[in-house]
Amino acid sequence: MKYKKELFYRLIFNILAFASLFFLIGITIILFKEGLPIFKQLPFFKFVTGEYWYPTYDPPDFGILPLILGSIWVTLGALFICVPLGVGSALFLNELATNRQRSILKPLIEILAGIPSIVYGFFGMVIVAPFLQKIFNLPVGLTAFTGSLILGIMATPTVCSIAEDALSFVPKTFREASYAVGANRWQTLTKVVIPAGGSGISTAIILGMSRAIGETMTVLMVCGGAAVIPSSIFQPVRTLTATIAAEMGEAVMGDSHYHALFAIGLVLFMITLVFNIIAEIISRRFRIKLGLGR
Amino acid sequence: MKTRYLSQKIGFSLLFLSIVATLFFLGTIIYFVAVRGAGIISWEFLTSVPREAMTSGGVAPAIVGTLWLTLGSIMIAFPLGLACAIYLCEYSPKNYIVNIIRISINNLAGVPSIVFGLFGLAVFVKFLNFGVSIISGCLTLGIMVLPSIISASQEALMAVPQSYREASFALGATQWQTIKKAVLPSSMPGILTGVILSIGRVAGETAPILFTAGTFYMRGYPKSIFSECMALPYHIYALMTEGVHPQQQKEIAYGCALILLFLVLSISMVAIIIRQKQRSSAQLR
Known part of the structure; x- marks a missing residue:
């Protein structure tokens, strides 16, 4: 029984x-x-390197290079903000904060990581874009730069949280050994803790990057949405994700536009897959290096 | 000796600055949304339907829609995810196949939410012919958070010391009895944290429901799970990009953003408090 x-x-x-x-x-x-059906019409290589995205013209042009570049520009820009701020905050929490500060700030940052992306997009649209338009004297406020700025702020708590987790795995004995040979706290931090936790920090950065490249609503709302190859960061761009979100509503099921949008989804899927696999490999090495095999 | 001290001073100030900047930016967002949104929130705003082409009235259908979508998707994802985690941790043989499954689940957790939206469109809306409806949205969102629920539950299950299981087996308990009486109770806080964080994520997610559940304007409430619905995040997007009265719509969008922010932040706060409690009790042990 x-x-x-x-x-x-x-x-x-x-x-x-x-x-x-x-x-x-x-x-x-x-x-x-x-x-895949779209690749019957035009080869994969042409799809990825085509410079024109005019899906509703006759004949349509399905080149996603402007969209890929848009995604890359915005993501790279975001990295310039979220890496220093996120990693810096993680180091502060791990090294300098007192236990009390840490027990308040760490959960606070984790809660902030949960702010929905639509709220960032909304904030970017109503506050940041008009502000940037005014101080830089731009024709439009919705640009790649605005997108990067908002995305960077958005990814910061994520990067901080993951990097802090990684740093807390660095064994205490590493620090003690460093102090014992006469290093001060800053030297210990830069010469011992950061190298030891380095791959953990890079995992955090890659995951933050993966989040930024896959983010949809924020970039849809604040990047301006022009599907042309950008020539400066103060121009509107359109990313891979924003294109799917903006155009899927009007694509007819089964036609080439519909398949092209799914192919963009496939490209995004592959990009994030590669990022995640790299992060996985690095974090595995990190665990082995610190003797945390799991 | 002096430069050593100086570089430490500069370095530490930079670290301090970075956390101050982070908190400042995030605080600014919350401040603006709270201050501008607070003016429009009233009992009527929360409980009545939109009127006069979205320029006045309330957002009750959007709040109701968000609750429907969130509850529905968690009811789908939680049992499936927990069962999958229990299977992977407790029942399945420990071999490389399980390892591959674990890695793929982690990877799927990182797939952009819009891609899940595409999946939902192709499968639930078109193939299964549910149309743009609450059920399509719930299934899409449920599958989107499934990987995170599985990983969080797996983490929690793996954190249960092996000795608990051994002790239970030694008393003659069967595998299921061990899971039910020894493993699950001690991993519950961890599992709950993961699930509640997922609830917060689902409530704020927009991209997957763009073409599976959301609609811009409804005069009433959804009638069944097969009708489309409004949702707070989608409503904010629609107010900012469609319609003909940008000024009035912006005010309403502020109100929606504040409600959404309040909802999501309080949900994740609950999750994090549960985890803090569990951590501090684990330290005492």
Whole structure:
């Protein structure tokens, strides 16, 4: 009787586990199924390097290079903000904050990491864009620069939180050994703690980057949305994610525009996959290096 | 000797500055939304339907829609995710296949939410023919948070010391009894934290519901799970990009942003308090 019940539960968990895995595999399959047909019309290479995105013209142009560049510009810009601020804050929390400060600031930053992206987008649109337009004397306030700024602030708590977790894994003995040979706190930080926690910090940066490149609503609202190759950071750009969000509503199911948007989804999927795999490899090495094998 | 001290002084000030800047930027956002949004919030704003092409009235359908979508998607994702985590941690053999599954789940947690929106559009809206509806939105959001719920639950389950399980087996408990009586109770705070953080994320998510559940304007409330619905985040987006009265719409958007911010931040605060409590009790042990 007891044995039968055991088997029953085991079966239930098996089924539920495979149901969720089925969904997760399903998303990959659907992306390929709906995205690949566009490559019958034009080769993958042309799709990625084409300079013009005019999906509704006749004949349409499906070149996503401007969109890829838009994503890259905005993400790189965001990195200039979220890396120094995020890593700096993590180092502060880990090294300088008293226990009391840390026990307040760390949860606070984690809570702030949960601010929805739409709120950032809204804030960027109503406050930051008009402000930047005024001080830089620009024709429009919704530019790649505005997007980078907002995305950077948005990714900062994420980077900080992950980097701080990584730093807290650096064994105390490393620091003690450094103090014992006469190093002061700053030297210990730069010569011992940062190198030891370095791969953990890079994981945090890569994950922050992955978040920035996949972010949709913020860039859709504040980057301006012009699908042309940007020549300066003060021009409107359009990212991969924003294109899907803006155009999917009007694409007709089954036509080439629809498939092209799924192909963009596929490209995004691949980009984040590569980022995540790199982060995974680095963090695994990090754990092994510090003797935290898991 | 002097430069050593000086560089420490400069370095530490920079670190201090970076956290001050971070908190300042985030504080500014909350401040602006709170101050400008507070003026428009009233009982009527919270409980009545939109009127006169979105320029007056309330946002109650959007609040209701957000609650529907959030609850629905968690009801889908929580049982599936927890079961998957229990299977992977407790039942499945420990081999490289499980390792690959774990890595793929982690990877899926990083896939952009708009890609999940595409999936929902292709499968639930078109293929299963649910149309743009609450059910499509719930399923899409549920699948979007499934990976994070699985990873969080897995972390929590793995943090349970092996000796708990061994002690339970030694008393003659079966695998299921061990899971139910020993493993789950001690990992519950960790699992709950993960789930509640996911609830906060779902409530604020916009991209996946753009073409699976959201609609700009509704005079009433959704009638069934197969009707489309308004949602706070989507409503903010729509108010800022559509419509013909940008000035009045902006005011309403401030109100929506404040409600959403309050909702999401209080949800994640609950999660983090649970975790802090658990951590401090773990330290005492």
